[in-house]
Amino acid sequence: MAVRKMQEKQSWAWHLAEPIVRAALVSTTKHEWIDGDNIPASGGCIIVLNHVSHVDPLTAAHLVYDHGRLPHYLAKSGLFRNKALGAFFRAAGQIPVERLSKNAAGAFDAAVEAVHDGKCVVVYPEGTITRDPDGWPMTGKSGAARIALETGCPVIPVGQWGAQQLLAPYAKKPDLYPRKLVTMKVGKPLDLSDLAAKEPRTLAVVQEATDRIMASITALVEEVRGATAPAERFDMKKAGVRQTGNPNKLPGKDA
Template identity: 65%
Template structure:
């Protein structure tokens, strides 16, 4: 497991959080990380992961921090309603996303600018914790692809598994004992070079964004298959078609968690 020293200033928010959060993660998880050397040492890039638990962002931050990078997240705007939490999140450089509003465009612009400044922007392309009954990656949203095509930056996929044992999907009470194994496999950057600069006419740009999104989700799913040692379903779960059934399934999981 490659470990790198942090090169960039971590700021007051990370200086406050790291001494608290990192020892807690080390006490409750066992790291099974592979491919960390594929994370760029410098320069802007987008990190994309599958989403299985509300604790995922902390674990991704742990992976990045121990490889010398700081994460910038596209965070749900609801997290910023608490003034104290909002003060901390902004201090850590996190980007609020107001869904289904004009502010979502501002979040996209902020993410693009962060990448151009040489930062790592973390995106969960599914947009929410997976609703797939077996926790496989769902159909992805296009945000990560649009950021990548706008900037030409690398898109580095990660397949992760184990966070759901620490905190089950949509549960509120974590299971801290015994320590949970967190498997993270970093893959090669997703090749989107042939899609960059696609003309925005006759749906060309929209098609390029969708193709890029499909490649990103395929890369993530392939990595998840490796860390799970299983094969994913041939068709990814689509919330637009199966959301109600998934809501019922995950409510059952929450009730028994």
């Protein structure tokens, strides 16, 4: 049962997918939503969270939907290449992004437009499933910060843990039984107004906003896990780890 009644108009894609996805998640997971009322009931906003599994966009959608909002994701463009699947994702209001490409600017414009239209946009600032050996949040990319600074909308951090037990990073098969506990803690909106007011909007300003976002997410993950994150967040570039695809596969192999 939803915590808040859904107010937004739902497309055919949502009417088709919601009961199927909910039934699958209820049969394979237990969930604990903490402070979900911090998600705005209406108006444009960004939800930012850590990324631990290919399945956690579904569990995050469960959280957002349960609090009366339709989640609009920045999703990798490969998911849209299949004609039928692409039509479904577009009907559901998802936003394709070509990672590590100049065309990613189009996704930024689409996300800004979605926020201005009053939609709830979900962004994984890390850009991919964490490569940290212990699953902690990594350094963030600038996309979420840039959208927030451009729109001035509420930025809602979420720390989550547990989805990786259902589907480990890059695993081919899920571990369905027993049901896994997925915990998501929603923080209060971040105040980036001082950074949004700065002109010109330099790389340093955007980086400061990104660092604040990742610090807030990490603090929430620490609360959820009951543990302390490393003092320095994992950096894929410094570690020489590939930024897309399965980091465990050799270069030249399909990810």
